[in-house]
Amino acid sequence: MDLGLRDATVVVAGGGRGMGLAAARCFADEGARIAVFARTRTDLDKAVDDLHGRGSPDAVGIVVDVRDATQVERAFAELADRWGGLNVLVNAVGPDVRGTVESLTDDQWRTAFDDGVLGIVHTVRSALPLLRRADWARIVNFSASSTQRQTVSLAAYTAAKAAVTSISKNLSLQLAPDEILVNVVSPGSVASDSLLAWARSVGVDSEDPYALMAAITEHFGHPAHLPRVGLPEEVGPVVAFLGSRRNSYMTGANVNVDGGTDFT
Template sequence: MDLGLGNASAVVVGGGRGMGLAAAHCFADDGARVAVVGRNREALDGAAAQLRERGSPDAFGVVADTVDEAQVREAFSVLSDRWDGQLNILVNAVGPSVRGTFDELGDEDWRRAIDEGAMGMVHCVRAALPLLRAAEWARIVNFSAHSTQRQSAILPAYTAAKAMVTSVSKNLSLSLAPDEILVNVVSPGSIASEALVGWADSVGVDGSDPYALMEAIDEHFGHPAHLPRAGLPSEIGPVVAFLASRRNSYMTGANINVDGGSDFT
């Protein structure tokens, strides 16, 4: 399907790897101008090279730690100069790195989870809004998580940060509706990300096998999907790309579960 992204400008925060990169791939495949933002220059350069090969000839990476609002402002200043002060698509795919049970987490862990998982998104939306408002059309897609609906004992701080992302996104869908800027959320389930594959390997499971990975999730967490395997980052990208595209013209304020089937509503 032609998503109408030819010559659109799209930035994926956290687009150097994983699900963010999978979304960036879809934008490049449809002819968009794509930038990826993150902390790791090597990952960003590798991602930009892939995007150029896939159809975004001017793809580039911008280094910024989204926890630092000054760095975010500088990154979006670079984007503004590159794209004449306009931006069509903002995707926030960064998640917190904090893990641990409630008893294990201290105040600094909670602050870091909120900073990494939610305030970084706030910083990026704040910096991007003038560019989004200046564009002919604009979309925001934020990554939440299915753990906000199906809890895990080792993810209370992570889940709290993602719940904040969901709530702020819902509010933005309302407050930005007069500007016709559509705001939606994607909530991935058990996706074979680097973190999940690394966890599986640490417990003696072949994380590269999505069927074995889902069996391990069932055994350790009791959270199997209806489908008998974990998802792949490449299965998230097309969902994000549709929500961020001109083809999505009337969906806003939605939280889309991409989880292989689950028992929550």
């Protein structure tokens, strides 16, 4: 299926690794021009080399801490000079804060919302002038299935992701007159860096997706219908479709990519 992304301009914030990089690869495979935001130059260089070898020979990596509004504004000003407009903004950024409501400190709560919510506010705010200049535009934000099925030790993470879902729904309403479509992807148990690190900490083979799901079921009681965890490359194509011209009428949706659950 041609997603209508050839020569489209795409920003993937948090695209240096994991599901963000998997999404960037899908856009590259479709011939889009891509800018990846990440905090570390090492991640960016690896990601950009990867994208250059696919369908995005002019992919660029920009060191940006999305928590810093000034850095975000500077990055989009650079892209305005480079591209003029922007077709797609993907926000794959998120917090990595663990703890219960009573154990988390105020600073940890602030970190979760700075990482997981304010960063997205900053990118959307700076991107909107460019998105409005384009012939067509899409925003795809990453939430999480944990907003629908709680894990006690992820209180701040889940709260931040729930805020992302709410903001995205609000944006879908606000931007509908401009025909800028805004959607959310909510991954379930996917072999992200944080999940793999947790698996290693409890002695689970992080290379075996079936063993990972068994461990999640044992420790958290959150199995999916499928007997394994998902892979980042299984989330990327969903993001690419939602961010594509082919998606012309879906907005305000929260799409679960979770291996099957009872969520609606």
